[in-house]
Amino acid sequence: MEEQGKKSLAMVVMSGDMDKLFGAFIIANGAAAMGMEVTMFFTFWGLRAIKKNVATGKTLFGRMLGAMYGGDITKANPSKFSFGGMGRWMFGKMMGAHNVAKLVELRDLAVQLGVNMYGCQMSMDVMEIPQETFIHGVKEPVGVGFFLLKAQDADIQLFI
Amino acid sequence: MSDDIKVDLELDLKGLLCPLPMVKVSQNIGSVPVGGVIRAVATDPGAMADIPAWAASTGNEVLSADKQGTEFVFLVKRVK
Numbered sequence: 001m002e003e004q005g006k007k008s009l010a011m012v013v014m015s016g017d018m019d020k021l022f023g024a025f026i027i028a029n030g031a032a033a034m035g036m037e038v039t040m041f042f043t044f045w046g047l048r049a050i051k052k053n054v055a056t057g058k059t060l061f062g063r064m065l066g067a068m069y070g071g072d073i074t075k076a077n078p079s080k081f082s083f084g085g086m087g088r089w090m091f092g093k094m095m096g097a098h099n100v101a102k103l104v105e106l107r108d109l110a111v112q113l114g115v116n117m118y119g120c121q122m123s124m125d126v127m128e129i130p131q132e133t134f135i136h137g138v139k140e141p142v143g144v145g146f147f148l149l150k151a152q153d154a155d156i157q158l159f160i
Numbered sequence: 161m162s163d164d165i166k167v168d169l170e171l172d173l174k175g176l177l178c179p180l181p182m183v184k185v186s187q188n189i190g191s192v193p194v195g196g197v198i199r200a201v202a203t204d205p206g207a208m209a210d211i212p213a214w215a216a217s218t219g220n221e222v223l224s225a226d227k228q229g230t231e232f233v234f235l236v237k238r239v240k
Contacts, residue, residue, distance in 0.1 A: 007217070030179040030210075033186035034217040100177050109183065 010154035016045030017079035025106035032113035043120035062128030111137035168192040173202035
């Protein structure tokens with residue numbers, strides 16, 4: 001699939017904020033549409049964006065984290081004006097009114113367009129979020145070395 | 161002048177916002193033959209910048225990009 005001279009984009013997605021995830025997936029989809037090879041490396045708060053709506057956690061703290069920061073991408077709150085979920089609802093309404101695609105639709109479109117998504121193995125271990133809780137299309141976990149290899153060869157590198 | 165260009169595919173992009181107009185053109189360009197033309201109608205003003213940028217990046221050609229009232233009409237030629 002990889003063509004000679006194909007441009008590429010490598011992105012770290014650390015944030016789990018709704019607004020930042022919108023940015024991440026819009027850029028990823030745009031780049032994929034423009035024929036670029038796209039790598040998204042999800043770490044820490046970003047992991048929920050590629051997770052199914054299932055419970056996670058083995059230890060007490062892991063289960064607490066799963067309970068407090070659980071669910072899936074539809075639970076992402078805006079980084080400002082969150083108001084305990086009201087902000088998410090309000091932005092959802094506003095975006096719907098302007099016909100912007102839903103975050104989950106943009107994420108699924110990215111899978112469809114062949115965007116390469118990876119979970120960060122270390123943060124998956126720390127947060128007790130295993131590979132089997134991820135949506136279909138997420139590749140096997142990798143580490144920072146793999147990301148850096150992709151990033152150093154990429155034409156565009158982003159940290160979100 | 162664009163009247164004599166044969167259109168192979170009509171794409172309705174009305175109501176779609178960034179990045180979807182560009183994504184839809186990208187997803188459909190393969191369904192016209194090389195040298196074929198897509199006529200796409202969008203309502204997102206951002207498409208006026210994005211679709212030519214997509215063409216420049218992918219090596220395809222925007223034959224015309226016209227604002228017609230509230231609509232933006234593109235003729236996109238598949239080059240390769």
